[in-house]
Amino acid sequence: MKAITLLGITAIASLGLAQDHSGHQMAGMKKQTELPAMPRDMPAWLAAPGADHLFYKAAPYNWAINRIPKFAKDMYATGVGHAMAYEALVRGEASTLETKTFDTINWVLKNQPAMPVDExxxxxxxxxxxxxLEKVFDWAHTLHFQTIDVFAHPGWTDEQKEKEIERLWAFYEAQPYAITGLPMNMDYLDSFSYSMKFRTDYPKVNGLFWGYHWLQTVNYDMLYRVPVKDQAPQYEVLGARYHETELYKTDRDFMPMTAEMSPRFAKRFPQIANAFDNLHMLHDNVNDILAQPQLTEAQKQEQVKIAIYRVLATTHISETPGESEGKENSLHDHRHPPSMPGMGWMKGSEDDIMWMSGMGWMDMSACSHCSIPMPEGNPWGATVSAEGWTMMVRCLMCARDMAGETPGRAIIRAATNDPNRLLVLISDEEGNWTSNIDGIVFLEKYGEHPECSGWSRAFTTLAALEKYVSENPEYKDTKPLNLAEWAALNHGTPDTYRKIDKPNPYKPGPPPAKGGGR
Amino acid sequence: MRRLLLISGLLLSSLAFASDHNNIEAGRPLRFDDAYSIAFRERAFEFGLSLDTFRRRGPTYGNKTEFKYGLAKNQDISVAFEPTYSSSERRGDIGNVEIGYFNGLRREIDNSPALAYRVDVGLPTGRGAKGLDLRFRGIATKALGQYDKVHLNLDLNMNTNPGPGERRHTVGAVLGYSKPLGYPRRFDQTLVADFAIQQSKNEGDGFVGSVGLGLRRQVSPRAVFDIGITSDIFSTKGAERSPVRFAIGYSVSF
Incomplete structure (x- = not known):
């Protein structure tokens, strides 16, 4: 307990230090003025004339995504958007992007194909x-789908699934088209003379793209270590959010990052989270290049090849995550927030503190609700998904109270006494919770927040709670709570909560009034 | 019998799903190939039923089963069996076993067509068959407009031991056309059409010209259903024609 208290004090102190920076201009990279030059070591396959189609890894779990039909159809529809926009751009139809092409893509996103689409x-x-370029995209999309299939496959344990995800990564990485799993400096990758062109000139279509990058990344925490039967009910909440809001947001500061949307998955499989973010950044680079009318056809071809080169695994052989010495703000800057290896270096980041679009400055090493550092090891606490974001919190009380402060439906995924049974709580608009575990019981003896992961817990059975209490006699007089009793509690915003008050590094103006930067 | 049904049910359910309706292969349902192999490491079964009608004799029923494997990038190999039953002769024929190799040389780049070739060897396993049937096919695929494509197949056929009155070498050509149906609202079916001209195996007979029309439809992420009809529309020097040929097929990848 002392250790936790000490950690808490350290965290508050470190947050205080972070706050000292308020008012300072966060150093983001300046936009480059020259077009990047062709590297000398471009891989030979870029000039190979073959179609080089690759089949996915044969396995019993393939297409298990169809077990969550609404999610599967939404994912299949995402194959259409970029393809239609790219086709319009190369056919000289850029002027139709925000009108006709947007309407066509949007129609498909609303009337999804029942099967995957050949982009x-x-x-x-x-x-x-x-x-x-299609070779790179196709291969990464295959990884996307197969990792989802593994998690949606009902026949395996969580441990079998995690081992298979590692094998899938090795299978993916063996091809020359593989994107690096190293964290990349996103600020650098978005600093070229053509960067941001697409999102500036075509905000509606870019909104759709980032909307379905949201979907492609938010799903992993929906699936990871979640029993198959409990996956589809979460998509009722996430799918509604996707269609009603996320697809049509035009005010995001940056593309959704995997670790923002699925922090548990990104912590466990950082190489895959990084590869997806690097893939999505490549999409953004290509959008920007194709949308740049000043570039000639030959220049576009060259710049797309250079953009591919930047994110290929082969470009970063022998480099290691976290490494940046002397290479800051460059192609080989592989820094990541210390507590989140599955996240590249973002504009204005300082260690674990980064700007999250819609939330403000967040400390990824601390509970999003009480600002106390996250406990080490398992149980890892919980995550809260609401209003399009997913945040890590220390305990169930923080999860419940944070969800309670947020309008709309929410999902809590929390550790229980049984490492193989994840608690999934879903709330309706009124804050009524349902649980995936019948008879779930809660311990909550409100006390000091730095110790909340000890006194706020969930147990799959009353016997498990009693066992915990017998090992921790300080809770012997605490009444076990059923779901309704637990849900009725609310302790509001804890006094340990510290807002990090600094300006948005992407846009001038005050930070958002709510969320982590509330 | 129950066990057999169970095994076939399990086989179908485990296969029941990536052949691609856009990736066109000879026989499924028309006679032309596009210039793209199946994917590297892909395995596919293609099943087909056919009915050939003739003016001078009864129909012939065919049942083709082909297994393909993506041997390497842009290359696949195949083995096919096509037993037939002739209603006029009232007997079946196990048919030749065909072994094929396909090599995609290049994809379509800018205005240059995609190019490929395939080599098929027919082993003389069928009734009365002698020698090897060899076929070399050159394939080109090129866009026509935005989504439509044309496919040119040029064939050189050879039999190592032709029978009396049979040619050792024959030539043929197929001009294929494919068009995705339903864009930009649906993405699961392709219309196919072809015009083919094939030299008769029989010395003294000329060429047969035919047209075909078909549809390939994706029925699951891994399976394609196809249906087609072909008609020989002309022949020279008395070559035998089939007024109507129906083909129906199902392809699955795994």
């Missing part, structure tokens, strides 16, 4: 010009 067939003109 190359939808964008044949683009494919004839940028076939090498």
């Amino acid at each position: 190359g067939a939808i964008s044949p003109t683009f494919l004839r010009k940028y076939g090498y």
